[in-house]
Amino acid sequence: MEGEPLVRRSAGIVIAGLLPWAWFVLRDRLGVVTDVLAIVLPMLTLVVALVAGSLGLLGRRRPAALAFAVSTLLVGVVATVTPWIPHGTGTVDESRAVRIAAANIGEGELEGADTFIGVNADVLVVSELGSPLTHRLSQAYQYVESYWNGPAIAVFSHWPLTVLESPGPDLPGFMLRVHAPSGDFDLIAVHVPRPWYTTGGSTYRQKNPGQPYETTVAGHHRLIEQIAERAAKDSGPVVVAGDLNTTDRGRDYRILTRPLHDAMLDSWGRPSQIGRWAALLVRIDHVLIKQGWCSDHNHWYTIPRSDHHGLVTTIGPCAA
Known part of the structure; x- marks a missing residue:
């Protein structure tokens, strides 16, 4: 069927875009592995996004790779900045x-x-x-x-x-x-x-x-x-x-x-x-x-x- 390849491609793009967000599910489950990744996360996500984006521009699976690259970069930004958001505890006596x-x-x-x-x-x-x-x-x-x-x-x-x-x-x-x-x-x-x-x-x-x-x-x-x-x-x-x-x-x-x-x-x-x-x-x-x-x-x-x-x-x- 002609629509089937399109469905598969669309599913691949969605999965590629969602995959980096698994960080927030796994970050407390893999022990010292994710402890180390948390330290280097901004640099790691930047490098992964650049590599995935480059492969997407050069390879055949361009949309999925680009979706993965953009999503990875967003995860790095969100994971880094979210702990800085103010949530004041209240006013001191x-x-x-x-x-x-x-x-x-x-x-x-x-x-x-x-x-x-x-x-x-x-x-x-x-x-x-x-x-x-x-x-x-x-x-x-x-x-x-x-x-x-x-x-x-x-x-x-x-x-x-x-x-x-x-x-x-x-x-x-x-x-x-x-x-x-x-x-x-x-x-x-x-x-x-x-x-x-x-x-x-x-x-x-x-x-x-x-x-x-x-x-x-x-x-x-x-x-x-x-x-x-x-x-x-x-x-x-x-x-x-x-x-x-x-x-x-x-x-x-x-x-x-x-x-x-x-x-x-x-x-x-x-x-x-x-x-x-x-x-x-x-x-x-x-x-x-x-x-x-x-x-x-x-x-x-x-x-x-x-x-x-x-x-x-x-x-x-x-x-x-």
């Missing part, structure tokens, strides 16, 4: 507000000190720092908890801190109780190792300068699961802040945002990783809050010589 900032200092060390002080945060979480910056910021903050190996992280606060859990194999950072004037809250301040195909250095700066701070993709997933579990089990207000090395389009981010809300989505999100990884368009630095708290007045700020943007936001109990 100004009488109980907490101004919190987080950043990865990178290579800047003391060059970033004035930037951090200028943010005027009540609580500041800094990753990849050493003793010089810790001592410098200690002049501006009365209460400090720091650990210069492993996650190389410190928390600076204008209010007293109680250590609930120190850095260890299952926690790349601190779990602290912050005794704010308006009420206590728990802070999980972390610098999660970068997910990689193998485990890199277990220490940072002081013992092995220049050695990567990384773990396997599966190891990264395990750490994120444990952070989310700590937050879910805590009966009081909880904040998770720091360089989580967790892209917001990946499975691990969705695990975190089950018990928590993204405080930075009071306004539009944006990539926090810059420098050589900028093309991946990843937002891997986060401030997350538990239900019952809201966020306001958030923005990203530039840190000298760092390959990350810093985050700052006002969080606290929601206004009535």
Whole structure:
């Protein structure tokens, strides 16, 4: 029948156009495979779209290949941008507000000190720092908890801190109780190792300068699961802040945002990783809050010589 080839061609075009959207069905089902694909998704979809489009222009199955190319590109855009859409948690009770900032200092060390002080945060979480910056910021903050190996992280606060859990194999950072004037809250301040195909250095700066701070993709997933579990089990207000090395389009981010809300989505999100990884368009630095708290007045700020943007936001109990 003459119409049968047309039906087959039309079906092929539809299937080719729908196939890339299977990403949203499979992205949490294939474990570490889709974890890796989520990291490189913008570049991957661009390359696949260009290759498929080129084959479509040169080959016999042009409509189906072009449909696949355009659809793949759209999936990359949607998957990348959707996690940046604002969905404000509500208005913060100004009488109980907490101004919190987080950043990865990178290579800047003391060059970033004035930037951090200028943010005027009540609580500041800094990753990849050493003793010089810790001592410098200690002049501006009365209460400090720091650990210069492993996650190389410190928390600076204008209010007293109680250590609930120190850095260890299952926690790349601190779990602290912050005794704010308006009420206590728990802070999980972390610098999660970068997910990689193998485990890199277990220490940072002081013992092995220049050695990567990384773990396997599966190891990264395990750490994120444990952070989310700590937050879910805590009966009081909880904040998770720091360089989580967790892209917001990946499975691990969705695990975190089950018990928590993204405080930075009071306004539009944006990539926090810059420098050589900028093309991946990843937002891997986060401030997350538990239900019952809201966020306001958030923005990203530039840190000298760092390959990350810093985050700052006002969080606290929601206004009535």
